[in-house]
Amino acid sequence: MTTTTGVVTVPFLDLRASTGDLRADLDAAMARVLDRGVYVLGPEVESFEAAWALYTDSRYCVGVGTGLSAIELALRAVGVKPGGEVIVPGNTYIATWLAVTNIGASVVPVEPEPTTYLLDADRVEEMITPRTAAILPVHLYGQAADMAGLSVVARRHGLPVVIDGAQAHGVRWEPWELQPDATAWSFYPSKNLGALGDGGAVTTRSRSVAEHIGLSRNYGSGSKNVHEEIGTNSRLDELQAAILGVKLARLDEWNERRRRIAGRYLEALDPSVVGLPRVPADTTPVWHLFVVRSPHRDRLQQHLADRGVTTLVHYPIPPHRQNAYRATALAEASLPISERLHREILSLPLHPHMRPEEVEAVIDAVNSFAVSDVAGG
Numbered sequence: 001m002t003t004t005t006g007v008v009t010v011p012f013l014d015l016r017a018s019t020g021d022l023r024a025d026l027d028a029a030m031a032r033v034l035d036r037g038v039y040v041l042g043p044e045v046e047s048f049e050a051a052w053a054l055y056t057d058s059r060y061c062v063g064v065g066t067g068l069s070a071i072e073l074a075l076r077a078v079g080v081k082p083g084g085e086v087i088v089p090g091n092t093y094i095a096t097w098l099a100v101t102n103i104g105a106s107v108v109p110v111e112p113e114p115t116t117y118l119l120d121a122d123r124v125e126e127m128i129t130p131r132t133a134a135i136l137p138v139h140l141y142g143q144a145a146d147m148a149g150l151s152v153v154a155r156r157h158g159l160p161v162v163i164d165g166a167q168a169h170g171v172r173w174e175p176w177e178l179q180p181d182a183t184a185w186s187f188y189p190s191k192n193l194g195a196l197g198d199g200g201a202v203t204t205r206s207r208s209v210a211e212h213i214g215l216s217r218n219y220g221s222g223s224k225n226v227h228e229e230i231g232t233n234s235r236l237d238e239l240q241a242a243i244l245g246v247k248l249a250r251l252d253e254w255n256e257r258r259r260r261i262a263g264r265y266l267e268a269l270d271p272s273v274v275g276l277p278r279v280p281a282d283t284t285p286v287w288h289l290f291v292v293r294s295p296h297r298d299r300l301q302q303h304l305a306d307r308g309v310t311t312l313v314h315y316p317i318p319p320h321r322q323n324a325y326r327a328t329a330l331a332e333a334s335l336p337i338s339e340r341l342h343r344e345i346l347s348l349p350l351h352p353h354m355r356p357e358e359v360e361a362v363i364d365a366v367n368s369f370a371v372s373d374v375a376g377g
């Protein structure tokens with residue numbers, strides 16, 4: 001965007017731009033659903049499930065209602081029971097924790113590696129107890145969790161791994177054979193692959209995990225009026241599935257644009273001004289967010305706002321400091337790395353429809369932040 005004074009203002013995200021050039025295809029997909037008259041668990045969901053299973057190189061995909069319920073259903077399907085402990089990152093969106101709490105299991109938070117922001121496999125192993133039921137890493141900000149390190153720990157202790165992939169549609173790592181037992185996806189509109197409302201899915205290479213979730217998302221029922229278990233209602237709907245099918249065709253192109261912008265940030269942002277994210281070896285990130293660090297985060301954010309650059313913090317309050325957990329022992333958890341990150345992190349604008357001059361405006365604005373701005377009071 002350019003104002004009348006010629007100053008470039010950079011919004012954080014422009015969701016309308018992502019549907020703009022797909023408008024005709026989206027209209028056709030929605031019309032197809034309206035004309036067919038099937039709105040829940042029909043051919044659009046089946047076809048998107050097949051496409052997403054193929055894209056993620058999983059054998060199975062089950063569409064569900066939200067990312068949160070995808071995590072809950074995946075944890076239950078791999079055998080997590082009430083009272084079981086689930087190891088999660090201390091620094092994540094609260095949904096990762098809520099999924100564990102909502103199924104009656106216990107959150108065991110672990111600190112991240114501070115430059116990738118990702119779960120630290122060595123620290124995970126230290127927290128394993130006889131009650132540990134699963135490890136739940138997050139591909140946070142679109143960077144691949146340490147699948148090599150985590151797989152070794154999981155195998156050594158016979159534990160299932162469920163990934164929270166809500167921020168990482170299209171992420172890859174080597175060796176690719178190291179796959180989790182299940183991955184939970186969110187299709188919330190602002191995700192790399194987003195619907196026009198809520199949606200989610202679980203992908204897995206395990207037929208039994210897929211079958212379990214296929215029942216539990218639909219009242220425990222596989223065939224009409226026959227209920228095998230105490231299930232829930234969490235179904236991806238036909239309209240969202242049709243929309244996701246259209247947008248999936250663009251995901252690689254959009255992720256490639258995100259990588260180009262991130263590449264420009266990594267080469268041009270001054271590392272003496274902000275801490276830059278480190279990309280782990282043998283991984284291909286999808287840059288859901290580009291998160292930098294500064295001990296003067298709030299001043300930096302104001303400095304950028306003064307120059308027309310909108311930034312956000314993902315997330316300002318760590319889950320253990322949220323009121324939601326204040327009455328639990330988690331409120332007393334000692335997570336100094338997570339707490340410091342939540343104080344220092346700042347997400348810069350990065351989305352597939354950013355124009356080059358917007359990217360350069362962000363770079364100039366960040367690099368012009370001087371310690372004198374901080375000393376200035």
Ligand SMILES: *Cc1c(COP(=O)(O)O)cnc(C)c1O
Pocket residue numbers: 066067068069092093095096138164166167186187188198199200
């Ligand atoms: C968005 C998100 C979720 C939750 O997804 P919903 O579809 O909003 O329920 C879970 N975990 C992470 C890391 C997320 O970013």
